[in-house]
Amino acid sequence: MVYFGNLKAKKGEIHINKDRCKGCAFCVEYCPHDVLEMSEEFNVKGYHPPYIKDEDKCMYCQLCETICPEFAIFVTLKDEEEEGEKSQSRS
Numbered sequence: 001m002v003y004f005g006n007l008k009a010k011k012g013e014i015h016i017n018k019d020r021c022k023g024c025a026f027c028v029e030y031c032p033h034d035v036l037e038m039s040e041e042f043n044v045k046g047y048h049p050p051y052i053k054d055e056d057k058c059m060y061c062q063l064c065e066t067i068c069p070e071f072a073i074f075v076t077l078k079d080e081e082e083e084g085e086k087s088q089s090r091s
């Protein structure tokens with residue numbers, strides 16, 4: 001039997017720079033967990049940027065960040081996980 005130890009699913013925190021977005025919807029279409037959706041609002045360039053529909057489903061795969069042609073979206077590891085790792089390393 002394989003032992004995975006304390007392997008925990010990663011959680012992402014999504015950051016969208018709405019005004020860099022060109023509204024291509026790649027991030028929405030290719031997110032494997034259906035986390036994002038295009039909004040009805042307009043940014044300064046007149047495009048519809050995405051919004052975060054359900055951040056809890058984000059698994060920090062960073063695909064959205066990788067495929068965005070405008071560098072308008074990026075993902076960081078959720079703080080609670082980083083805090084958990086820090087407290088484990090202190091003990």
Ligand code: SF4
Binds near residue numbers: 012030060063064
């Ligand atoms: S990091 Fe992955 S799961 Fe999270 S929003 Fe981007 S594509 Fe979706």
Ligand code: SF4
Binds near residue numbers: 070
């Ligand atoms: S991939 Fe980038 S430019 Fe395209 S909709 Fe998403 S955030 Fe906007």
